[in-house]
Amino acid sequence: MTQFLVVGVDDTEAGRQALIWALSEGRDGWKTVKAVSVWNYDYNGVDALLNPDAVQEKTAQKLDLAIKEALDGQAPPPIDTVVQQGRPDEVLCTEASGARALILGPPGSSRRSGHVVAGCLRRAPCPVVVLPQSYEDPNGGRHRARRFRWH
Incomplete structure (x- = not known):
């Protein structure tokens, strides 16, 4: 049975931090990382209504x-990508079925991010790993998210 981590990735700093952390964990533990980006009509507005295929492609x-950018020239762990339309918390929880963990960036960069984190924690x-606000790149910084011991 393949162990995998799911990480929610959006175009925010929090999404970047979650991706860097998940890739580092995946690389160290040779787990597959499933990177998930979600788009929806509420946040993509008229573009999504007029041309949802273009929004899907742009998100991918x-x-x-x-x-x-997160790999920064380092060897990647096995990576699967998922780009889907829907509510971020619902899509992430569906994709996390059977996962070792769901990785999310620190909430607070937007009101939406807090709702996504809360929804994922409930469902x-x-x-669920929610990175702290002070999280920085695993290769530096004084406040790092701890490494896990995967059993």
């Missing part, structure tokens, strides 16, 4: 770029 491109089918 942003996710690919975020992964490339997730696995442990």
